[in-house]
Amino acid sequence: MSINLDKYGFIKRDTPRDINLDPLQTGGILTPEARQALQEWGDGYSVCDYCGGSLDQIKTPPIFDFVHKALPEFLGTDQARITNGAREAKFAVMHSMCKEGDWIVMDGNAHYSSLVAAQRARLNIKLVAKSPAPEYLITPEKYLEAIEEVKHSTGKSPALAMLTYPDGNYGNLANVKEISKLVHEDGIPFLVNGAYAIGRMPFNGKELGADFVSGSGHKSMAASGPIGVLGVSEQYAPRVLEKSKTHKAKELELLGCTARGATIMTMLASFPAVYERTKPEHWQREVEDARWFSSQFESLGLTQLGDKPHNHDLMFFEGMRFYDISQKIDRYFLYRELKARSIHGIKPGLTKNFKISTLGVGREKLGVVIDAFKEILNKYQ
Amino acid sequence: MSINLDKYGFIKRDTPRDINLDPLQTGGILTPEARQALQEWGDGYSVCDYCGGSLDQIKTPPIFDFVHKALPEFLGTDQARITNGAREAKFAVMHSMCKEGDWIVMDGNAHYSSLVAAQRARLNIKLVAKSPAPEYLITPEKYLEAIEEVKHSTGKSPALAMLTYPDGNYGNLANVKEISKLVHEDGIPFLVNGAYAIGRMPFNGKELGADFVSGSGHKSMAASGPIGVLGVSEQYAPRVLEKSKTHKAKELELLGCTARGATIMTMLASFPAVYERTKPEHWQREVEDARWFSSQFESLGLTQLGDKPHNHDLMFFEGMRFYDISQKIDRYFLYRELKARSIHGIKPGLTKNFKISTLGVGREKLGVVIDAFKEILNKYQ
Numbered sequence: 001m002s003i004n005l006d007k008y009g010f011i012k013r014d015t016p017r018d019i020n021l022d023p024l025q026t027g028g029i030l031t032p033e034a035r036q037a038l039q040e041w042g043d044g045y046s047v048c049d050y051c052g053g054s055l056d057q058i059k060t061p062p063i064f065d066f067v068h069k070a071l072p073e074f075l076g077t078d079q080a081r082i083t084n085g086a087r088e089a090k091f092a093v094m095h096s097m098c099k100e101g102d103w104i105v106m107d108g109n110a111h112y113s114s115l116v117a118a119q120r121a122r123l124n125i126k127l128v129a130k131s132p133a134p135e136y137l138i139t140p141e142k143y144l145e146a147i148e149e150v151k152h153s154t155g156k157s158p159a160l161a162m163l164t165y166p167d168g169n170y171g172n173l174a175n176v177k178e179i180s181k182l183v184h185e186d187g188i189p190f191l192v193n194g195a196y197a198i199g200r201m202p203f204n205g206k207e208l209g210a211d212f213v214s215g216s217g218h219k220s221m222a223a224s225g226p227i228g229v230l231g232v233s234e235q236y237a238p239r240v241l242e243k244s245k246t247h248k249a250k251e252l253e254l255l256g257c258t259a260r261g262a263t264i265m266t267m268l269a270s271f272p273a274v275y276e277r278t279k280p281e282h283w284q285r286e287v288e289d290a291r292w293f294s295s296q297f298e299s300l301g302l303t304q305l306g307d308k309p310h311n312h313d314l315m316f317f318e319g320m321r322f323y324d325i326s327q328k329i330d331r332y333f334l335y336r337e338l339k340a341r342s343i344h345g346i347k348p349g350l351t352k353n354f355k356i357s358t359l360g361v362g363r364e365k366l367g368v369v370i371d372a373f374k375e376i377l378n379k380y381q
Numbered sequence: 382m383s384i385n386l387d388k389y390g391f392i393k394r395d396t397p398r399d400i401n402l403d404p405l406q407t408g409g410i411l412t413p414e415a416r417q418a419l420q421e422w423g424d425g426y427s428v429c430d431y432c433g434g435s436l437d438q439i440k441t442p443p444i445f446d447f448v449h450k451a452l453p454e455f456l457g458t459d460q461a462r463i464t465n466g467a468r469e470a471k472f473a474v475m476h477s478m479c480k481e482g483d484w485i486v487m488d489g490n491a492h493y494s495s496l497v498a499a500q501r502a503r504l505n506i507k508l509v510a511k512s513p514a515p516e517y518l519i520t521p522e523k524y525l526e527a528i529e530e531v532k533h534s535t536g537k538s539p540a541l542a543m544l545t546y547p548d549g550n551y552g553n554l555a556n557v558k559e560i561s562k563l564v565h566e567d568g569i570p571f572l573v574n575g576a577y578a579i580g581r582m583p584f585n586g587k588e589l590g591a592d593f594v595s596g597s598g599h600k601s602m603a604a605s606g607p608i609g610v611l612g613v614s615e616q617y618a619p620r621v622l623e624k625s626k627t628h629k630a631k632e633l634e635l636l637g638c639t640a641r642g643a644t645i646m647t648m649l650a651s652f653p654a655v656y657e658r659t660k661p662e663h664w665q666r667e668v669e670d671a672r673w674f675s676s677q678f679e680s681l682g683l684t685q686l687g688d689k690p691h692n693h694d695l696m697f698f699e700g701m702r703f704y705d706i707s708q709k710i711d712r713y714f715l716y717r718e719l720k721a722r723s724i725h726g727i728k729p730g731l732t733k734n735f736k737i738s739t740l741g742v743g744r745e746k747l748g749v750v751i752d753a754f755k756e757i758l759n760k761y762q
Binding site for chain 1: 389394396408409411416417422423431450469476481493496498501597598599600626628633640643
């Protein structure tokens with residue numbers, strides 16, 4: 001037997017992170033309630049004690065109330081379900097709404113998992129062109145163009161349209177209401193991927209014109225993943241949430257059951273805090289923090305790309321001054337300097353282009369980050 | 382806003398469970414190391430700090446070593462991957478190996494999720510007949526019959542064959558080697574669903590003749606779910622693990638990434654203990670405990686269905702004496718009496734037919750259960 005068992009067992013997580021700017025992580029940091037829930041519900045199948053065959057129907061703990069009352073209202077959709085993640089929610093919509101070989105139109109800023117989900121569903125993908133640097137905007141005009149091109153080349157409308165709101169690269173919030181309007185004028189069902197919106201900012205699927213929404217628990221709802229949420233309109237629910245003919249309680253696209261145990265219970269545990277932070281007055285403060293951070297960063301010679309003034313905590317920066325230093329010193333100098341200051345979130349080796357998130361960090365710690373970047377510049381210039 | 386936030390936040394889990402016989406739960410109870418790992422890695426995306434684009438390639442923590450070295454050897458397969466659960470592993474195999482409308486042959490004891498996965502993949506299902514009560518055996522002869530029937534009615538071999546080993550109802554271990562042999566004689570790829578085997582008992586996919594295996598982390602590997610494992614032979618790996626043409630690090634059937642965070646880290650944390658318990662000498666003791674429990678239970682007038690003598694910790698019982706009492710008292714009397722004794726695992730309301738698992742409970746506590754059933758019988762008769 002050649003397995004080296006010493007490698008496994010309990011493993012420490014040793015990255016310092018007094019300040020965390022990682023866009024993947026800021027919205028997923030567990031609340032104290034979620035940390036408690038982890039221990040309480042960590043065992044496999046912990047929520048299944050009173051399950052009659054459907055996760056969403058479990059009354060104790062109150063998963064039924066969460067899925068059928070709180071979540072549809074929170075998402076602004078008629079129906080809601082729990083999935084294993086945003087990408088699994090997107091695939092469920094694509095797989096149930098489309099046939100193999102159908103066309104899907106999606107924004108050119110879409111997350112890779114949207115493309116991979118469409119490829120897994122064996123769809124043809126038409127990307128909506130984004131505007132050139134430095135803004136990378138997705139406009140309704142370009143959506144229309146993409147749809148027209150599909151119609152022209154295939155003779156029919158795309159089977160589905162998708163928008164990433166905001167996208168995960170630039171944190172751009174496209175004009176979703178205009179886009180949903182023109183998509184619907186062609187009778188095309190419309191999916192809004194809100195993995196970076198739902199749980200961070202005010203969000204209402206119906207107001208945006210979405211027929212489906214996907215969200216991420218571990219990305220933006222302070223839940224221990226993998227877990228996601230899916231919202232569906234009454235019109236399309238029978239198709240997306242179709243039940244098995246042989247097992248009448250089981251929904252096909254969810255394979256009968258999804259995120260049970262610690263994942264759903266941490267989502268429930270964090271929900272009051274997540275609900276609170278998405279209120280307009282709190283989100284407005286987050287947006288102001290992001291804008292302040294962006295202006296401070298730009299005063300150091302970095303450039304923020306994407307929407308400006310910015311409307312989201314996720315931002316993309318170009319750091320040519322730091323890149324120039326990395327060419328003289330080594331490419332890891334910035335990572336090393338930040339790590340020494342317990343500032344986490346910019347990937348090792350990046351200087352020229354990187355993204356960060358200011359969500360929940362607060363003005364004081366953001367000031368510490370700005371000071372750190374000043375110090376590092378002074379040290380190496 | 383009508384959401385009642387008071388329902389959420391931290392919720393206690395109040396079922397007493399000094400002794401746990403729940404077949405869903407005995408193999409998923411976390412080890413102390415996994416409980417530690419939960420707290421350490423509970424945040425969303427905790428394992429992604431050093432990720433270059435593929436979960437299975439992460440060197441720190443040692444996910445790469447686990448997925449590419451330990452797991453293939455543990456499963457007895459050429460390749461292995463982490464999935465969101467056994468059902469997701471099965472769907473990945475079905476979806477990649479079959480076209481819509483193809484036929485799959487599976488045992489008549491298959492878990493509902495196998496049928497639902499095949500239905501989601503839009504396959505036709507041919508069930509292998511099981512022998513009548515009380516044994517419910519799946520025999521190679523009946524497998525052959527099912528395959529022949531598909532060939533007869535469609536003119537070609539099924540696209541895939543699947544066996545549940547053991548099944549989740551009776552804990553029956555079919556003659557998998559014989560079945561794999563005859564399946565392969567017809568050139569049919571063979572999937573073994575080992576959700577109740579992998580992590581509990583000695584298991585080697587190649588020795589069993591499996592081209593694919595699926596296992597469950599939260600069911601049988603003491604991991605906080607949802608998480609599963611997928612094993613694939615070299616022959617079929619290019620198809621099941623096909624990568625995206627646009628995103629070369631991302632595997633289509635895994636949608637690019639699966640169980641990250643606490644789920645994979647609790648699996649790593651429990652792995653040394655799980656590896657230990659699957660050694661033949663430990664498993665033999667579990668089988669002896671199960672057989673002893675079965676004989677004690679039968680001496681109280683219950684009947685064990687399925688393989689006899691039994692070869693697995695999961696057992697199905699018929700409890701007519703308890704059913705008769707429930708008709709006079711009320712259907713919840715047994716659940717109530719067991720709950721008062723902190724014995725968990727028989728679903729509320731069941732008396733006539735129920736399943737239990739003796740895995741890891743130990744002879745002493747199993748004796749407490751036997752005594753409890755005796756007391757309850759005496760009390761009500």
